Amino acid sequence: MADRRTFNVVILGVGFLFIFTAFTTCGNIEQTVVKSLQNDTFTGSGYHSLGIIYGVFSFSKFACTDSRCSNRAENHLVFERPTLQWVHRCLHHPHNMVLVLDLGADWHCGSHAVDSSRTLSGGKLRGVHHQQEHRDVLGSLTVQVWTPVFQSIRFPRYKHRADTAIQDAKSELKTILQLLKAKNILLLSPCMAYSGLELSFYSGVYGTCIGATTQFGEAAKGLIGISGIVVGVGEIVGGGLFGLLCKNNRFRRTSVVFLGMVVHFVAFYLIFLNIPDDAPVVFDTTSQKRPYLNPSVSIALLCSFLLGLGDSCFNTQLYSILGCVYAEHSTPAFAIFKFIQSVFAAVAFFYSGYLLLMWQLLLMVILGFAGTLCFFVVERMENFSADLQEY
Numbered sequence: 001m002a003d004r005r006t007f008n009v010v011i012l013g014v015g016f017l018f019i020f021t022a023f024t025t026c027g028n029i030e031q032t033v034v035k036s037l038q039n040d041t042f043t044g045s046g047y048h049s050l051g052i053i054y055g056v057f058s059f060s061k062f063a064c065t066d067s068r069c070s071n072r073a074e075n076h077l078v079f080e081r082p083t084l085q086w087v088h089r090c091l092h093h094p095h096n097m098v099l100v101l102d103l104g105a106d107w108h109c110g111s112h113a114v115d116s117s118r119t120l121s122g123g124k125l126r127g128v129h130h131q132q133e134h135r136d137v138l139g140s141l142t143v144q145v146w147t148p149v150f151q152s153i154r155f156p157r158y159k160h161r162a163d164t165a166i167q168d169a170k171s172e173l174k175t176i177l178q179l180l181k182a183k184n185i186l187l188l189s190p191c192m193a194y195s196g197l198e199l200s201f202y203s204g205v206y207g208t209c210i211g212a213t214t215q216f217g218e219a220a221k222g223l224i225g226i227s228g229i230v231v232g233v234g235e236i237v238g239g240g241l242f243g244l245l246c247k248n249n250r251f252r253r254t255s256v257v258f259l260g261m262v263v264h265f266v267a268f269y270l271i272f273l274n275i276p277d278d279a280p281v282v283f284d285t286t287s288q289k290r291p292y293l294n295p296s297v298s299i300a301l302l303c304s305f306l307l308g309l310g311d312s313c314f315n316t317q318l319y320s321i322l323g324c325v326y327a328e329h330s331t332p333a334f335a336i337f338k339f340i341q342s343v344f345a346a347v348a349f350f351y352s353g354y355l356l357l358m359w360q361l362l363l364m365v366i367l368g369f370a371g372t373l374c375f376f377v378v379e380r381m382e383n384f385s386a387d388l389q390e391y
Contacts, residue, residue, distance in 0.1 A: 058340075193371065196348065197345070201360065213286065227301060264307070268364060281354060322337060
């Protein structure tokens with residue numbers, strides 16, 4: 001019989017599988033769908049819509065973190081399930097602010113998994129969660145109903161005292177502000193920021209680029225969905241290999257992050273050669289420029305897999321090191337991570353409609369290299385501190 005704490009994480013991961021099915025699918029196709037609208041009065045952008053989602057999401061995460069003290073995770077899920085179903089019926093900007101409040105409640109329950117499984121290793125916890133979360137791209141738009149509401153019925157119940165709820169919320173916010181000034185968080189910030197840039201790229205920009213590539217012909221639009229599936233496969237493979245199978249934490253984190261950087265840089269180089277430079281910015285037509293290589297569907301899908309694999313490398317290890325360094329303050333630490341990641345994802349979506357592909361790739365290369373170096377510094381500091389404690 002599996003340990004109950006492991007069971008909690010698995011069930012929460014299954015909940016995220018259902019919850020993010022529609023969200024991830026809509027994000028992949030949103031810019032392409034908006035581009036195809038034949039309406040002279042509508043001037044919206046799918047990039048801007050996604051930017052609004054992640055921008056407000058970054059702040060709603062803090063709100064849900066504070067409310068953690070006065071509301072159980074079950075209450076958040078009951079509140080956000082019908083909200084998400086209603087919002088996913090449309091793509092217009094005004095509803096995005098409602099959607100992100102809903103998503104903030106989702107990620108609040110992610111930190112709840114940490115409370116429910118404190119004795120599990122950070123890598124194992126994030127590996128299970130990351131694998132399940134990214135299987136959503138393999139489902140349909142209609143599978144998410146009320147199932148996640150019941151995912152927490154086996155979670156430990158936390159007693160609530162009304163007279164201390166406000167003080168607890170203030171204490172949580174104070175802890176977040178203190179952690180924002182901590183050396184480790186500051187050093188990990190470039191890596192967190194990079195995860196936001198590449199999140200926006202693989203979840204909304206790259207699929208749009210494939211769909212706008214003239215050389216793919218009539219199959220271009222259909223390749224967007226296939227690309228999303230292959231990204232999900234890469235996430236699952238990475239989550240399984242690096243989150244569940246690797247046991248040597250000290251060796252694993254730096255090695256896996258370095259592997260993620262190399263995998264992403266190879267993907268960026270192949271994308272630079274295979275995809276037209278103007279693919280992210282064309283609106284009324286498909287791409288007009290020709291890439292360095294004759295666009296290949298196989299290379300495009302290989303890049304999708306590499307993007308998913310590299311993303312899982314960074315995310316599993318970021319969660320692992322945060323859970324290790326801030327074991328007693330895991331919820332505020334994860335809130336800061338999601339805040340930084342979401343802010344940079346929002347910024348990336350807003351500039352994606354204006355910057356050519358080569359400049360977007362260059363920004364990710366620079367920030368990815370800097371983030372990897374900073375991650376190495378934090379890991380070395382933690383190893384040095386652990387060695388001192390042994391003596």
